[in-house]
Amino acid sequence: MIKAILTDIEGTITRISFVKDILFPYAAKHLADFVKASQDDPQVRVQLDAVRAEIAQPEASLDTVIDTLLGWIEADKKITPLKQLQGLIWQNGYQQGDFTGHIYPDAHAYLTAQHQAGTALYVYSSGSVKAQQLLFAHSDYGDIRALFSDYFDTRVGAKQQSESYHNIVQSLPFEAADVLFLSDVVAELDAAKAAGLQTLQLWRDDQPKSTHHAFITSFEHI
Numbered sequence: 635m636i637k638a639i640l641t642d643i644e645g646t647i648t649r650i651s652f653v654k655d656i657l658f659p660y661a662a663k664h665l666a667d668f669v670k671a672s673q674d675d676p677q678v679r680v681q682l683d684a685v686r687a688e689i690a691q692p693e694a695s696l697d698t699v700i701d702t703l704l705g706w707i708e709a710d711k712k713i714t715p716l717k718q719l720q721g722l723i724w725q726n727g728y729q730q731g732d733f734t735g736h737i738y739p740d741a742h743a744y745l746t747a748q749h750q751a752g753t754a755l756y757v758y759s760s761g762s763v764k765a766q767q768l769l770f771a772h773s774d775y776g777d778i779r780a781l782f783s784d785y786f787d788t789r790v791g792a793k794q795q796s797e798s799y800h801n802i803v804q805s806l807p808f809e810a811a812d813v814l815f816l817s818d819v820v821a822e823l824d825a826a827k828a829a830g831l832q833t834l835q836l837w838r839d840d841q842p843k844s845t846h847h848a849f850i851t852s853f854e855h856i
């Protein structure tokens with residue numbers, strides 16, 4: 635029985651091209667100015683120091699940190715300080731109306747119906763919790779944050795490690811077997827399954843298809 639749903643964002647309920655072609659370029663374009671202007675803000679400084687720790691250069695200059703972050707955006711690295719900073723940068727874009735958070739219509743209909751039916755909905759994305767909440771607060775369907783009971787990001791661990799799913803389930807009032815994890819990425823589904831969760835792949839956008847997880851191409855087919 636499914637009592638709760640844990641959903642990925644990009645590729646599952648949000649189109650990959652929204653993240654790759656709109657959000658990531660926006661962060662790359664504004665990153666240097668944002669970091670230079672905000673480097674003394676404690677919530678930014680802690681992330682800049684985390685970049686220096688990640689590259690094992692505690693004295694790295696701000697320019698080195700910026701170049702490192704831009705390289706990580708280009709390579710789509712899911713490294714926590716980058717993801718935390720992206721959330722802060724996207725805030726301006728959402729607030730100025732430069733873009734709205736893409737949600738597939740079938741995903742919106744499914745999540746709304748599940749919420750109304752009493753299923754608890756949770757989010758687990760490599761995007762920071764702040765980035766997740768911004769996307770849902772400024773979505774194509776308006777503010778849909780009320781659908782979700784809680785949000786998780788890479789601070790609980792990487793999405794391809796089963797330990798991360800153990801960590802999430804430990805904080806929920808459900809057994810792992812009662813939680814359905816939705817994702818487009820097979821390695822994430824493998825990790826969730828190893829932690830005892832049920833799994834379902836959203837096979838959209840020509841992502842590699844699973845041979846060992848149930849899959850659908852749209853929530854209309856669930």
Ligand SMILES: CSCCC(=O)C(=O)COP(=O)(O)O
Pocket residue numbers: 642643644645653657712717720758759760761762765766769793
């Ligand atoms: C939360 S919106 C930004 C998404 C993002 O930055 C990302 O890396 C997407 O990763 P996901 O785990 O949602 O596939």
Ligand SMILES: [Mg+2]
Pocket residue numbers: 642643644645646817818819
């Ligand atoms: Mg995904």
